[in-house]
């Protein structure tokens with residue numbers, strides 16, 4: 001057996017040497033420098049190493065050869081970019097050229113259904129379609145918000161499981177298991193739309209994790225697969241079994257969802273909330289005759305979604321918590337910040353996270369110091385291109401060293417220290433420049449990659465990290481096991497994980513909070529007691545939504561009573577405060593009176609004024625007349641407005657719907673689509689008709705237009721030439737979406753007509769309607 005291997009390797013080495021010599025004579029390309037390699041043998045040696053093993057070698061090679069290095073790994077040249085400025089030149093300045101992926105090796109081809117997933121697809125129409133589907137259907141801010149109850153559900157699961165295992169802080173907890181399971185609960189829900197029971201989730205976790213952990217073991221199969229299929233038959237069988245186990249678990253979930261959708265549609269029931277599988281079932285592939293995705297392809301895409309979203313986040317969570325356990329002063333500082341938001345609610349709400357700059361700094365520092373991936377996924381270039389005086393050839397693989405960039409001592413002071421303060425100014429404000437992880441303007445740290453292939457879910461991942469860390473620190477005090485110094489050594493699995501996973505004592509803080517309140521009462525005596533009681537009397541009915549009509553009087557009475565009870569009261573202070581409170585009360589009452597008696601004008605759509613009373617003054621002003629009522633003055637304008645409504649009546653809208661569509665399209669009514677940018681306008685009939693005619697020319701019937709305008713009324717306010725026609729042209733020419741496929745895309749996602757769809761990703765996310773930022 002050994003002699004057969006010897007003959008094979010010698011023969012292959014001989015052929016490869018001849019080929020390399022011919023290549024050398026034919027192509028005078030100046031590749032980035034690197035160590036001399038012996039064909040086959042060096043490739044084979046590198047191939048057996050994981051990227052984590054390569055990292056120290058690459059650091060040495062960087063000192064010897066400079067910031068860009070070539071290695072011969074497998075059949076292809078692998079070029080490694082090690083500095084932030086070269087990463088910026090490649091991924092941002094030459095983003096389109098560097099956005100391709102290399103051909104998938106044999107095992108990845110099977111796992112990705114022949115590169116029919118987002119991370120594996122070549123830079124082209126299929127990638128765009130799949131990536132856009134994920135970003136629009138799941139990662140759009142409005143969709144992310146709709147999963148907020150699921151995040152709360154998962155938070156409670158993690159908290160309960162930790163409490164159970166720790167026995168109120170008595171026993172140490174193996175933290176990462178809980179994070180992993182929690183992230184699986186969440187991502188499985190987002191993927192299949194169901195809160196599965198623990199057994200089922202564990203099953204999904206098990207097949208997915210054996211995939212992640214086993215993947216390295218199967219790398220060797222990609223080295224001349226025709227030979228490994230003969231000589232490493234058993235390993236190939238294990239690999240196929242792993243894939244079929246995965247399909248056995250995931251396909252029933254996909255089918256069950258499909259059934260449910262069908263039943264909901266047939267029974268005309270309220271639609272189920274959208275999940276990733278629903279969006280995949282709707283996809284049609286224009287380049288492949290408009291066919292739907294196969295079940296195998298859907299498995300690959302779901303698997304990518306689950307793996308990308310669980311392991312990365314739970315790894316990052318573990319690193320952050322390990323540092324908070326190791327550096328107790330940072331944990332205390334973070335807890336002090338979180339306490340400022342404590343209102344007795346069960347959780348720190350997602351919308352409050354932005355009020356916690358130190359939390360954000362802790363998460364960013366975690367991602368800089370311990371990025372879950374030390375390399376971006378392998379890229380390829382679409383054509384030979386120069387970089388730093390060398391040629392990056394089309395047939396090479398390009399890798400960027402994420403960790404090396406985040407640890408660059410020229411950019412970061414004491415780069416190996418965990419110092420969240422580096423992201424904050426002296427007065428505690430987040431430094432915008434340092435905390436920009438997109439790398440668009442300048443690359444400083446890129447835990448999510450950069451440019452066109454940058455992780456599309458960076459926003460979701462940051463939300464998950466901030467939400468879970470904030471709530472877990474609010475709920476528990478985290479300390480090390482006795483005698484444990486928290487070892488921050490690394491180990492490569494799918495991501496770079498803690499070599500010695502974190503064990504921590506996790507004790508509930510509830511008592512702390514209660515203790516600290518009772519302490520104040522004890523120390524300050526009865527006045528504070530009354531103060532607390534009055535606060536409760538004031539807030540509880542408000543929270544429960546009762547006595548709404550009396551909110552104003554209760555509020556003022558409460559404020560006055562609290563003032564009297566205050567132990568730090570002086571006569572002068574009391575007089576001044578009482579006068580302000582009475583003035584405030586009168587102002588509020590006046591304001592309310594004004595609000596409940598709206599001025600009735602022609603064309604006014606009456607808002608729910610009483611609801612407005614109950615929101616804060618600031619909110620009321622924001623959504624005041626300009627946003628909730630249409631005011632058209634002047635006879636000419638009124639006539640024009642009516643004629644535009646007339647144009648819409650052909651599609652069977654009622655009067656109110658017509659008002660709403662025009663109002664939203666032309667800035668008369670508030671629409672999140674425009675943000676703050678749309679100025680009010682009275683449309684011209686020719687403009688409205690021009691757009692309607694154009695939409696009809698795209699093959700949309702009247703019923704289609706009815707649906708489209710309901711979904712995206714703002715289309716009438718877009719510019720026909722620069723937005724609508726331009727976008728349709730891009731869809732047709734660049735992405736080959738035309739005819740029937742274009743029609744179904746427009747019905748499914750009409751906003752495509754208004755988005756900046758050819759944004760090069762270099763707008764630094766300033767454009768409010770650009771989907772590159774999602």
Ligand code: HEM
Nearest residue numbers: 118119308309312313376377447448449453454455457461
């Ligand atoms: C802390 C969490 C995460 C980190 C650190 C992370 C990091 C990354 C990195 C470094 C890349 C490669 C970029 C490149 O090749 O240039 C990537 C790609 C990707 N990530 Fe994430 N990711 C995270 C969470 C997620 C989540 C939650 C999802 C989905 C739900 C996701 C989906 C993807 C996808 C689909 C790609 C491939 C993009 C493409 O090729 O166009 N990631 N991620």
